[in-house]
Amino acid sequence: MKIGGIDIGSRYIKYVILEGNHLIEFQKRETGHNPLSVCRKLIDNCKTGKLVATGYGRHLLEVHGNVKTITEIKAVAKGAREVFPRCQTIIDIGGQDTKIISLREDGTVTNFEMNDRCAAGTGRFLEIMAKVLGYDLENFGDYCNNKNGTVKINSLCTVFAESEVISLITKGEKREVVAHALHESIVSRVIALIKRVEVRDDIVFAGGCAKNSCLKRMIEERLQKEIHVHNNPYMHAAHGAALYAMEM
Amino acid sequence: MSKDYNKMWSDLDLNLTAHDGLLGVLTDAYKNIYLSQKNRPEGMKYFDFVISEVHGLRIEEILEAKKEKRKVIGTFCVYVPEELILAVDGVDIGLCAGAEVGTDGAEKYIPRNTCALIKAFMGFKLAGLCPYVQTTDLIVGETTCDGKKKAYEIFDEITRGKVYVMEVPNKKGKEGITLWRNEVKRFAKKLEELSGKKINLEKLKEASQIVKEKRRALQRLSLLRAFDPSPISGLDALLVNQISFYDDPVRFTVKLTELCDELDERVKKGIGVTEKGSKRILISGSPMAIPNWKLHTIIEGCGASVVGEESCVGERNFMATLDDSFSSVEDGIQKIADRYMNIHCACFTPNEERIKDIGDMIKRLKADGVIHYAIQFCTPYMMESYKAKKAVETLKVPFLRIETDYSMEDMGQLKTRIEAFLEIMEKGVKA
Numbered sequence: 001m002k003i004g005g006i007d008i009g010s011r012y013i014k015y016v017i018l019e020g021n022h023l024i025e026f027q028k029r030e031t032g033h034n035p036l037s038v039c040r041k042l043i044d045n046c047k048t049g050k051l052v053a054t055g056y057g058r059h060l061l062e063v064h065g066n067v068k069t070i071t072e073i074k075a076v077a078k079g080a081r082e083v084f085p086r087c088q089t090i091i092d093i094g095g096q097d098t099k100i101i102s103l104r105e106d107g108t109v110t111n112f113e114m115n116d117r118c119a120a121g122t123g124r125f126l127e128i129m130a131k132v133l134g135y136d137l138e139n140f141g142d143y144c145n146n147k148n149g150t151v152k153i154n155s156l157c158t159v160f161a162e163s164e165v166i167s168l169i170t171k172g173e174k175r176e177v178v179a180h181a182l183h184e185s186i187v188s189r190v191i192a193l194i195k196r197v198e199v200r201d202d203i204v205f206a207g208g209c210a211k212n213s214c215l216k217r218m219i220e221e222r223l224q225k226e227i228h229v230h231n232n233p234y235m236h237a238a239h240g241a242a243l244y245a246m247e248m
Numbered sequence: 249m250s251k252d253y254n255k256m257w258s259d260l261d262l263n264l265t266a267h268d269g270l271l272g273v274l275t276d277a278y279k280n281i282y283l284s285q286k287n288r289p290e291g292m293k294y295f296d297f298v299i300s301e302v303h304g305l306r307i308e309e310i311l312e313a314k315k316e317k318r319k320v321i322g323t324f325c326v327y328v329p330e331e332l333i334l335a336v337d338g339v340d341i342g343l344c345a346g347a348e349v350g351t352d353g354a355e356k357y358i359p360r361n362t363c364a365l366i367k368a369f370m371g372f373k374l375a376g377l378c379p380y381v382q383t384t385d386l387i388v389g390e391t392t393c394d395g396k397k398k399a400y401e402i403f404d405e406i407t408r409g410k411v412y413v414m415e416v417p418n419k420k421g422k423e424g425i426t427l428w429r430n431e432v433k434r435f436a437k438k439l440e441e442l443s444g445k446k447i448n449l450e451k452l453k454e455a456s457q458i459v460k461e462k463r464r465a466l467q468r469l470s471l472l473r474a475f476d477p478s479p480i481s482g483l484d485a486l487l488v489n490q491i492s493f494y495d496d497p498v499r500f501t502v503k504l505t506e507l508c509d510e511l512d513e514r515v516k517k518g519i520g521v522t523e524k525g526s527k528r529i530l531i532s533g534s535p536m537a538i539p540n541w542k543l544h545t546i547i548e549g550c551g552a553s554v555v556g557e558e559s560c561v562g563e564r565n566f567m568a569t570l571d572d573s574f575s576s577v578e579d580g581i582q583k584i585a586d587r588y589m590n591i592h593c594a595c596f597t598p599n600e601e602r603i604k605d606i607g608d609m610i611k612r613l614k615a616d617g618v619i620h621y622a623i624q625f626c627t628p629y630m631m632e633s634y635k636a637k638k639a640v641e642t643l644k645v646p647f648l649r650i651e652t653d654y655s656m657e658d659m660g661q662l663k664t665r666i667e668a669f670l671e672i673m674e675k676g677v678k679a
């Protein structure tokens with residue numbers, strides 16, 4: 001029997017199909033303005049015997065499809081642990097949330113921290129800033145360069161940071177240097193959240209932002225620890241949801 | 249609302265269009281949040297009625313009282329001694345401060361980064377939306393935080409000199425108590441001047457008795473919530489507490505006692521609002537003024553049950569009892585002052601008593617988890633959450649810290665955090 005997990009995030013909807021213990025399918029679509037129809041298309045294209053939904057939009061499927069839901073915290077923990085069995089700390093930077101999840105050795109979730117209400121230090125922040133500087137989000141991290149640069153972005157608020165960026169550019173500051181400073185500003189935000197929980201190895205970086213090599217490097221430097229990133233960091237929550245579906 | 253109050257509202261200088269809008273939103277919210285609950289006690293019908301007449305019948309009653317030359321005293325805080333207000337036949341009204349209204353108007357006077365409660369009491373007045381504030385003869389402020397303290401200066405200007413401020417000390421030592429006793433004496437005098445009535449022993453005893461019985465009824469409700477399953481939802485209990493601030497105290501006590509009798513019966517039969525064994529949450533922190541039902545709605549929407557509020561709209565309002573064995577007015581006023589010094593607000597330093605109260609409530613109510621609630625920019629409670637967390641975790645009870653305001657923009661995020669918190673409590677989430 002095929003088993004599905006769907007993660008309805010603020011920016012992307014991710015869909016994982018398991019057969020037996022094997023992950024046989026992964027789909028990712030933009031959430032857009034009508035997430036329910038995106039979900040329906042994904043689900044109809046590849047029907048499953050069991051399905052669990054997670055992510056920001058999970059209740060959409062609960063209300064409109066009678067699908068069981070779990071939070072993305074539970075889902076990501078399960079999914080990350082499946083791929084990295086010794087994982088005890090998860091840094092998950094998604095579209096609009098940053099979460100730090102702490103697990104015991106046996107895999108029990110003991111604690112989590114989440115950013116408060118605004119998009120500071122999240123994927124959305126990176127996305128907006130990449131656009132201001134004329135970069136693709138995918139490769140944003142590759143362009144960071146702080147050679148001879150002492151530029152700092154002080155504001156954590158997306159709106160204010162954008163005006164800081166614009167004023168730096170108009171001063172003739174190189175965009176690579178500004179990009180570097182922006183990454184630093186996110187990382188300091190993430191580190192502040194991490195400090196609220198106990199950091200134990202292994203550390204897994206999940207969510208779309210884990211694709212950004214510069215963020216990974218900077219967090220590693222700040223923590224003085226190695227971080228693990230899967231080649232598809234988008235999938236963990238959907239994968240975790242599917243694993244829960246299997247247990248139902 | 250049972251009849252057309254437009255003339256009354258217009259005489260009170262309300263902004264009728266905006267006010268209609270507010271009542272519309274409130275009615276819808278009440279329907280969705282309250283009336284949709286299952287297994288509600290019959291006794292809640294009275295409180296539903298009070299809410300449906302929140303700006304109608306109750307205002308009419310207050311205006312009737314004013315015709316009898318009784319004075320209307322608006323308050324914002326549980327430190328203002330209700331006994332004294334009743335002793336001069338005054339009407340004590342906790343003023344509206346629990347919804348995001350009139351923000352743009354309020355921000356003309358106060359900074360954007362001000363707590364939602366302060367913004368709301370300014371906003372309600374400035375937008376012409378609160379009939380209660382219009383009926384007041386005196387508005388009593390207090391120095392429980394920097395934001396309120398300074399806002400009252402501006403509020404005094406806006407209400408053309410109606411504001412009177414009581415100084416609440418910052419420490420509970422001997423000097424603090426002396427200061428507070430003098431403040432309560434000064435307030436008694438102010439009430440006598442305003443009402444033209446002298447406080448006598450008989451009146452003070454009578455007033456104390458009314459307030460005592462009201463507190464007793466609220467304490468009884470709190471005790472009933474300790475049963476599993478709780479015979480009443482957290483939302484309904486919160487509403488009763490909110491209504492206690494503006495309803496007629498004698499009638500309120502009668503109706504709450506009837507409700508509690510019914511809850512007693514429910515407990516005997518094992519009837520509750522949730523299934524036995526549902527997660528039990530204690531909320532601790534900033535007050536939730538009416539109609540702030542945000543956190544309870546999310547928590548109970550996730551299938552858990554809120555079993556207590558360590559809050560000014562909750563336990564801090566009724567927990568301390570008055571020693572009413574006084575035999576002179578002077579002695580009585582002092583005993584009343586001392587009773588209020590037993591409220592453990594985060595404006596005091598140190599404030600270990602509150603931390604102890606949280607622990608006691610966890611045990612008495614058999615709470616499975618504590619959600620610490622601070623209104624954004626409410627520094628005293630935001631700061632104290634550190635100590636609360638430490639103490640709660642010593643008891644091996646999970647603790648979640650939330651900062652939010654009255655807006656709905658973070659509902660999704662809060663829902664995720666609270667659901668995840670409940671998942672963790674649920675036999676420990678294993679990945």
